[in-house]
Amino acid sequence: MLPGCGALLPRPIGIDQRLAALPQRGLALQAPVSIRWNDHLVPWIEAGSDADLAYALGLVHGHLRGAQVALLRMVSRGRLAEIAGPLATDIDHALRILDFGRAAPAIEAxxxxxxxxFVGRFVEGLNHAVLHGPRPREFSLLGLRPEPFTTADILTIGRLAGADINWLSYFSLLAERGRPGFGCRWQRTLEAGTGTAGPANPGQAALGAIFAGLSRAGSNAVAIAPSRSASGAAMLASDPHLGLSLPNLWMLVGMKSPSFHLVGMMVPGLPIIGLGRNPEVAWGGTNLRAASSDLFDVSRLPPEAFAERQVTIRQRLWFSATRRVRVTPQGPVVTDAAVVPGRPGEPIALRWAGQEPADEITALLRAARARSGAEFRASFAGFAVSPQNMLYADRAGQIGRVTAAVLPSRAGFPAGDPVLDAGDPAATAPWRRLWDARDLPRLEDPADGVLASANENPALWAKDAPPIGYFFSDGDRVARLRAMALAKPKLTPADLAAMQVDTVAPEAAALAAGLLVRLDALRGGAPKPEMLAPLRGWDGDYAADSRAALVFELLLAPLAPALQPEAGGRGPESSWNFLTTFLLRDLDALPPARREAVLRDAVATAAPRAARYRTWGEVHRLRAAHWLVNLPLLGRAFVLDSFPVGGSRETPMKSGHGLVAGPHEVSFGSMARQVSDMADPDANWFTLFGGQDGWLGSAAFADQVPLWRERRGIRLPLRPATVAAEFPRVTVLRP
Structure with missing residues (x-):
């Protein structure tokens, strides 16, 4: 109990104290390893062998993020009920059915x-830190004990991070199939290019929160050719979009061994650099939003097609529970989980590329050693999940884009129903021939010298793209990034950093102007002209001090539900794609009297709210909090700060939200940044929303939040002399 209570009021711990706690006895090293640390507790590791580098990386991951890696394993293995008790049993059942470790034996083989x-040595180092280092306070609070990790655990965590973001939309749609109006709803969903709003039940909401916080769901990336660079060399910028809880889902690392020499971001518990730079190549990426899964109705399959087993789910402070898991040739039966709704008597299976024996770890280890854009591109053959747009810039001046995914070789997507018939050979045939990066679109050295990616539909840049997915981000972000990149003849790293914190959404400006036209056309003109005045001439900037952004969002909040189609659906079509695709069109389709009433009611509802608040940042706030904030009763003790923030759903500086009626907290958005200029091996800047250290009370737990807010970065150099100067603390690990 005492260590658990200590988590609520952790005592401050300095950088030197945390370094002194790093386990250094009994290390299974072949030779001494040097780790240099900067003031933010970022390690720069130099080892005489790749094996010792891997071991030291695992040791550092375990020391800095041991509790986080343990939690990732609990989620990926469907063991949350061991922490939360019976409240999490249905979530665990769904996670056991999805079975993120299903392909691990084949991948390892x-x-x-x-x-x-490399992975074996990484796991050895991770286990040494976990089993011999200080026990994180979260363990006592959550009832956890240190357990050794296996290579299968690492693969399972990796597949969790690669979860298909389409699942939540699929599961929401399953609740609506067969209801009146579903066909219309599905057609609108396809046209908007985004999933429906709202989970079907609280369990599905919890599952959605897990995937949104842990899977690589968003991001921006920009590559600039030498012709548009002030330095005369290619440049790259990348900023992932994920859950904004602390500790961050990335950690910063520098490393050098006979085969590796690079800096970048790593997911705790995984032995690979997801975004980074070596002397020859810099890379970043965005989620492709590809449909790497299909749903199949397996009700017509014979009984022998179902392999069934019972799983035991341990529940904290309660008896264990038993649940059924069924697997078919088209994947596990997801509707056996209570949190996944379905029609009675219709089992639905999910087939996912993450259940195939693809190999993301080998792909990213090879990418880390690439010495040219061509080598980097070739490394992604066989990379499956999560599907990525990988952008790169190399020292020779080449910039490029790789579609890194494993997808079924579809001829198209179903127009009337997202669920396929498992008994139809034409529906299952695409899974017999899988595409990977060698088959999917790529782009090199565009004529205008700019590559940008922001989860957009690949058809925007690859006119001959095969069927890749249903749901993509609105094109607003990628259009804004390209516009900023092309606005100046020569760009600097500072320009790229400024693009990452831009808060303008051009389509918001267009939508606001369209609403004003319709309001002005009302009898007697627009109501509440003083309230609407800030929208006139608004450029779509969601700056924290913007009055126009506040008024616009307060106006949308009552308007979108009022336009919800009569048939089908549980709630408003409130995602940005639905709003930009249908809001004005649906308004214009109403009879004139109804349209006038809807507009006047929306203004009347928004007016008192607009009088109560002054600016966007007053209601749009970013919370800096440990992930333990989700605990009942005790959670608020883990909130560090809350502050106004700019940005919106589809601004480059993404800070996601739904419909806005008043103050709310952002929990998803831009949570890490990278900028690299290939002219200089030392010209690499990174920032995390949070800090390097996951230890509660550590001086490096949230010390990068001010840097993130002030738009500053931490330099991660590659030259030895610069590393020595900027990473002054030295730890020497000895065998």
Missing amino acids: AWPAETRA
């Missing part, structure tokens, strides 16, 4: 020797 050795 096919690993090249170099991958097997």
Whole structure:
């Protein structure tokens, strides 16, 4: 109990104290390893062998993020009820059905020797830190005990991070199939290019929160050719969009060994650099939003097609529970989970590329060692999940884009129903021939010298793209990024950093102007002209001090539900794609008297709210909080700060939200940043929303939040002399 209570009021711990706590006895090293640290507790590791580098990386991950990695394993293995008790049992059942470790044995069996050795040594170092280092306070609070990790655990965590973001939309649609108006709803969903709003039940909402916080769901990336660069070399910028809880889902690392020399971001518990830079290549990426899964109605399959087993789910402070898991040739039966709704007597299976024995770890280890754009591109053959747009810039001046995914070779998507018939050979045939990066679109050295990606539909840049997905981000972000990149003849790293914090949404300006036209056309003109005045001439900037952004969002909040189609659906079509696609069209389709009433009611509802608040940042706030904030009763003790923030759903500086009627907290958005200029090996800047250290009370737990707010970065150099100067603390690990 005492260590658990200590988590609520952790005592401050300095950088030197945290370094002194790093386990250094009994290390299974072949030779001494040097780790240099900067003032933010970012490690720069130099080892005489790749094996020792991997071991030291695992040790650092375990020391800085041991509790986080343990939680990732609990989620990926469907063991949350061991923490939360019976409240999480249905979530665990769904996670056991999805079975993120299903392909792990086949992946391990096919690993090249170099991958097997690197991952094995990483796990050894991770286990040494977890089993011999200080126990995180979260363990006592959550009832956890240190357990050794296996390579299968690492693969399972990796597949969790690669979860298909389409699942939540699929599961919401399953609740509506067969209801009146579903066909219309599905057609609108396809046209908007985004999923429906709202989970079907609280369990599905919890599952959605897990995937939104842990899977690589968003991001921006920009690559600039030498012709548009002030330095005369290619440049790259990338900023992932994920859950904004602390500790961050990335950690910063520098490393050097005989095969590796790079800096970048790593997911805790995974031995790969997701975004980074070596002396020859810099890379970043965005989620492709590809449909790497299909739903199948398996009700017509014979009984022998179902493999069934019972799983035991341990529940904290209660008896264990038993649940059924069924698997078919088209994947596990997801509707056996209570949190996934379905029609009675219609089992639905989910087939996912993440259940195939693809190999993301080998792909990213090879990418980290690439010495050219061509080598980087070739490394992604066989990379499956999560599907990514990988952008790169190399020292020779080439910039490029790789579609890194494993997808079924579809000829198209179903127009009337997202669920396929497992008994139809034409529906299952695409899964017999899988595409990967060698088959999917790529782009190199565009004529205008700019590559930008923001989860947009690949058809925007690859006119011959095969069927890739249903749901993509609105094109607003990518259009804004390209406009900013093309606005100046020569760009600097500072320009790229400014693009990452831009808060303008051009389509918001267009939508606001369209609403004003319709309001002005009302008898007697627009109501509440003083309230609407800030919208006139608004450029779509969601700056924290913007009055116009506040008024616009307060106006949308009552308007979108009023336009909800009569048939089908549980709630308003409130995602940005639905609003930009249908809001004005649906308004214009109403009879004139009804349209006038809807507009006047929306203004009347928004007016008192607009009088209560002054600016967008007053209602749009970013909370800095440990993930333990989700605990009942005790959660508020883990909130560090809350402050106004700019941005919106589809601004480059993404700060996601739904319909806005008043103050709310942002929980998803831009949570890490990278900028690299290939002219200088030291010209690499990174920032996390949070800090390096997951230890509660550590001086490096949230010390980068001010940097994030002030738009500053931490330099991660590659030259040895610069590393020595800027990473002054030295730890020497000895065998």
